[in-house]
Amino acid sequence: MFKRRDPLSVRQSVWRALWPHGGWGRAALYVKHRLRRLPDTPRKISRGIMVGVFTTFTPFYGLHFFVAAALAVIVRGNVMAALLGTFFGNPLTYVPIAVVSLNLGHFMLGTEMRGEVDENIFGKFFRAGEALFWNSWSAMTGAPVNWTATQIFWNDVFLPYLIGGLVPGVFTGIAAYTICLPLIEAYQRRRRGKLKVKLDEIRRKAAERASAKADLKAEKSAKGEANG
16 A cells, blocks of 8 residues: 555665655755654753764664663653754764764774774674674574674774764764754744734634624614614
């Protein structure tokens, strides 16, 4: 029922993942619209955005929604805003984020990254996931396990990424909070003002209708007394 009439090819699917229908500008406008309509205080919404943006600097690919939601609960932020905030991380920003986080992490740990970051990071993520799957399978079947790929992934990617992502993640998250808070406050004030104007207009029209009915009733009563 919900299948496409013209299924996308592999190439089209990859391109759609990198460039959504309507472009990233349209996607950003959608996120902006959803954030504005959230029924919560500006501070809670901004805290949610802050932890959502921060989460994109962590190496928990595939789990960013869960991490952002958990952090939103901890800081008493809006969970939906946190989920929307994770869209700061997308195919156009993940590589720069990874490069900055990994290089900074290795610098802080006093280690070196083997190979080009943007060339092998996702390959190491894949190999680590593959090793985890087969080692879990080996544990159930009694076959020998090999954690070499997982150890390389931990030392070369995960730990440096986790440590190095803290500084730019915190900085960018706080910047997002600082920028979003006054904008959301201004939007909500303007929206409350518009709602007040509409409510006053509704009350005015209701009062006019009630007054017109009262005048009509008084006029009919006066005519009845005159005829009597």
